[in-house]
Amino acid sequence: MYKSILKFMLPVIGLTAGFAHADEFKLKSTDIAHGVFMKNKFEFQGFGCSGENKSPQLSWSGAPAGTQAYAIMAYDPDAPTGSGWWHWQVVNIPAEVTSIPSGNGKLDDKDVIDVSNDYGQKGFGGACPPQGHGAHRYQFTVYALSKKLELPADASGALTGYMVKAHSLASSTIEALYKR
Known part of the structure; x- marks a missing residue:
């Protein structure tokens, strides 16, 4: 009987052991917090929104061995597009x-690649949910990458996301909120 329980539990134990490094990798911010509404300065300026379009301060620690670079992605899964909003x-x-x-x-570094956001601009594009649409979730995620990525100059958000996730060693997310 114990052999059958152990046989069942070993894959589960192995699966959870694989997440040990991800639990050590932590994202923090002095500007945003998980489950908390963001300030107006993080709202986009344009598209009917009148914020300051500032990106939040972010810091991270505990990257796993082998980390060669990082990626930051901010995504709104609640945007009424059928595919969210980068x-x-x-x-x-x-x-x-x-x-x-x-x-x-x-970021001012020759190796850093700023991918165009869904507003069609390089760099950060702040929150701008439709008026009266309710609270949207904004997922700010930092990824520890196993290598620097090669992307075409006009890489789409989907291609970038695919490549980042394909080479991610660990990630950590803060899911902030915003509504108008």
């Missing part, structure tokens, strides 16, 4: 960088 995708952040200040979301 607010920010930046990849190939150098491995020695573990924080970014609040600002425009653009």
